[in-house]
Amino acid sequence: MNVVNTIEQSVIQTENLQFYYGTHHALKNINLKFEEKRITALIGPSGCGKSTFLRTMNRMNDLIPGVKTEGAIWIGKENITDSSIDPVELRKKVGMVFQHASVFPFSIYENIAYGPRIHGERNKKVLDEIVEENLRAAALWDEVKDQLDQSATGLSGGQQQRLTIARTLATKPEILLMDEPTSALDPISTAKVEELIQTLKEHYTIIIVTHNMQQAARIADFTAFFLNGEVKEYGQTATIFSNPLFSETKEYIAGKFG
Amino acid sequence: MHKELSQKSDYNLQVSPISKGEYMMAKMIKETEHPLYRKSNKMRMERFGKGLTFLSVALAAAITAAILFLVFSKGLSTFIMNDGSVKDFFTGTTWNPAEVNSLGKPIIGALPFLVGSLAVTGISALLSAPLAIGAAIFMSEIAPKTGKRIMQPVIELLVGIPSVVYGFIGLTVVVPFLRDLFPGSGFGIAAGTIVLSVMILPTVTSLALDAIQAVPRSLREASLALGSTRWQMICEVVLKTAKPGLMMAVIFGMARAFGEALAVQMVIGNAAVIPHSLFEPASTLTSILTMGMGYTVMGQIENNALWSLALVLLLMSLFFTITVRMIGKGKSS
Ligand SMILES: Nc1ncnc2c1ncn2[C@@H]1O[C@H](COP(=O)(O)OP(=O)(O)OP(=O)(O)O)[C@@H](O)[C@H]1O
Ligand SMILES: [Mg+2]
Numbered sequence: 001m002n003v004v005n006t007i008e009q010s011v012i013q014t015e016n017l018q019f020y021y022g023t024h025h026a027l028k029n030i031n032l033k034f035e036e037k038r039i040t041a042l043i044g045p046s047g048c049g050k051s052t053f054l055r056t057m058n059r060m061n062d063l064i065p066g067v068k069t070e071g072a073i074w075i076g077k078e079n080i081t082d083s084s085i086d087p088v089e090l091r092k093k094v095g096m097v098f099q100h101a102s103v104f105p106f107s108i109y110e111n112i113a114y115g116p117r118i119h120g121e122r123n124k125k126v127l128d129e130i131v132e133e134n135l136r137a138a139a140l141w142d143e144v145k146d147q148l149d150q151s152a153t154g155l156s157g158g159q160q161q162r163l164t165i166a167r168t169l170a171t172k173p174e175i176l177l178m179d180e181p182t183s184a185l186d187p188i189s190t191a192k193v194e195e196l197i198q199t200l201k202e203h204y205t206i207i208i209v210t211h212n213m214q215q216a217a218r219i220a221d222f223t224a225f226f227l228n229g230e231v232k233e234y235g236q237t238a239t240i241f242s243n244p245l246f247s248e249t250k251e252y253i254a255g256k257f258g
Numbered sequence: 259m260h261k262e263l264s265q266k267s268d269y270n271l272q273v274s275p276i277s278k279g280e281y282m283m284a285k286m287i288k289e290t291e292h293p294l295y296r297k298s299n300k301m302r303m304e305r306f307g308k309g310l311t312f313l314s315v316a317l318a319a320a321i322t323a324a325i326l327f328l329v330f331s332k333g334l335s336t337f338i339m340n341d342g343s344v345k346d347f348f349t350g351t352t353w354n355p356a357e358v359n360s361l362g363k364p365i366i367g368a369l370p371f372l373v374g375s376l377a378v379t380g381i382s383a384l385l386s387a388p389l390a391i392g393a394a395i396f397m398s399e400i401a402p403k404t405g406k407r408i409m410q411p412v413i414e415l416l417v418g419i420p421s422v423v424y425g426f427i428g429l430t431v432v433v434p435f436l437r438d439l440f441p442g443s444g445f446g447i448a449a450g451t452i453v454l455s456v457m458i459l460p461t462v463t464s465l466a467l468d469a470i471q472a473v474p475r476s477l478r479e480a481s482l483a484l485g486s487t488r489w490q491m492i493c494e495v496v497l498k499t500a501k502p503g504l505m506m507a508v509i510f511g512m513a514r515a516f517g518e519a520l521a522v523q524m525v526i527g528n529a530a531v532i533p534h535s536l537f538e539p540a541s542t543l544t545s546i547l548t549m550g551m552g553y554t555v556m557g558q559i560e561n562n563a564l565w566s567l568a569l570v571l572l573l574m575s576l577f578f579t580i581t582v583r584m585i586g587k588g589k590s591s
Binding site: 058060063088089090091092095096098100102104105106114115117118119164167168171 | 483
């Protein structure tokens with residue numbers, strides 16, 4: 001493993017992170033630092049633990065019975081693996097976008113307003129503003145502004161994915177976790193979502209799982225290569241792609257396995 | 259395969275005297291059609307199966323049509339043959355089909371039964387819906403393990419209990435209980451409602467459970483990932499998404515309650531009047547129908563009047579079915 005020390009300021013840092021599904025050791029001694037307001041891509045073959053890692057960061061794995069987490073994940077000064085941390089509060093700060101756009105079968109408006117509402121925002125005017133602001137942030141406003149009260153399930157796949165991004169942004173997270181957000185999308189929608197992700201990096205720290213090497217190369221500042229539950233290599237994307245330390249990294253990027 | 263075929267053809271040649279040319283033709287056809295020929299055995303089976311299923315469908319449809327025809331023709335004859343007034347039927351409060359009123363029309367005021375049926379159905383739906391949905395939430399969201407291991411078998415058992423047993427329990431437990439607590443004999447809408455809500459509870463619960471479990475996991479995860487509590491997720495996402503299914507569950511329960519005869523008849527008191535309270539004897543369409551059936555003669559006005567009640571029951575159940583279907587359609591689109 002190779003932690004590149006050019007990372008100066010880090011909001012998120014994992015420390016000897018271990019994760020088990022029952023007896024299955026899915027994450028082995030992960031030590032990673034993520035820099036603030038940067039995009040970090042997680043790549044690696046299927047089943048190597050990328051999603052598992054992402055889901056430890058907002059404690060979504062807590063929902064699965066029989067799992068165990070060891071080590072620490074520091075976000076700022078807090079170790080979020082600590083049992084005293086309230087996962088509900090944590091998830092407001094650490095938003096997540098899933099592979100398959102899971103829009104609620106409500107109106108577009110209600111989808112965005114959902115997060116703020118459950119966090120106590122009742123003022124209609126404020127909600128209106130939040131909806132517009134986040135739809136704009138997700139580059140969806142112009143496409144849907146005349147149909148806010150229509151069901152979100154009627155949108156195209158790409159629009160739905162941008163809607164779920166907007167919905168996540170509406171809870172004002174600091175960190176965005178994205179698990180293969182474009183793998184179910186066509187090239188044009190993918191390009192739009194990628195463009196969106198790049199604009200979001202101005203305000204958010206983004207960790208994105210992708211199977212698309214070009215995508216990682218295009219948008220990520222840093223890339224971590226996962227292999228069999230371990231981080232095999234981690235560094236600036238340009239370095240990882242042009243000059244990897246390990247032959248496995250090179251072969252994976254070249255598409256020789258995965 | 260080829261050998262077997264030519265042998266067969268030779269055999270054909272032996273039994274039927276045909277010319278060499280014909281034989282060659284037959285052989286060619288047989289040879290080219292050979293794979294098709296083998297398939298046609300299957301096709302015959304398939305045709306047979308199709309025919310058989312078609313016959314069953316046709317039979318079922320014919321029986322349904324016959325029942326509908328019978329109920330409609332008998333039910334309408336009260337108004338057509340016996341000169342009964344439709345208005346009296348729906349607004350009159352006295353039920354005495356054997357007699358005629360001052361206008362010479364039979365006295366067929368079915369309003370008390372309509373009120374009784376609607377009251378027991380509506381109130382038992384109001385009672386059982388929250389209980390059933392609560393139980394379904396518990397089983398699917400709060401304690402799925404206990405739910406699967408204990409509640410599910412219990413519910414399946416409850417669904418299977420014959421309605422006469424529910425009625426009997428109502429008669430021995432609910433009626434005396436109500437008699438002690440409230441003025442009156444204990445028989446009445448309240449007793450009928452309690453028995454019916456318990457009776458439809460398992461059905462509604464298991465249908466509500468299906469509806470809730472059909473809400474995709476991805477939606478639950480999306481809600482939690484947005485920082486909702488589990489409770490917020492249940493109320494705001496799961497129940498909202500499952501709403502059409504939950505409504506269907508309740509309507510199924512109502513249809514069952516509306517059509518139930520035996521259990522209701524045992525506890526409602528069977529007085530052909532509109533009761534002034536929930537604790538006075540009353541009656542429903544079904545109870546008056548089962549009570550009267552044995553004492554009337556086919557073709558007479560008393561009998562026809564009962565068919566009219568049956569027609570109302572049938573139309574109501576049709577209404578329930580159509581409502582459920584429409585909700586289902588809305589859900590899928
Ligand atoms: N809920 C679960 N219970 C048990 N084992 C699991 C569970 N989820 C994942 N695993 C196992 O953990 C390992 C890592 O899975 P994970 O989903 O994190 O892989 P991934 O890198 O995201 O793969 P992919 O690229 O296919 O999404 C796999 O071996 C998988 O079988
Ligand atoms: Mg994954």
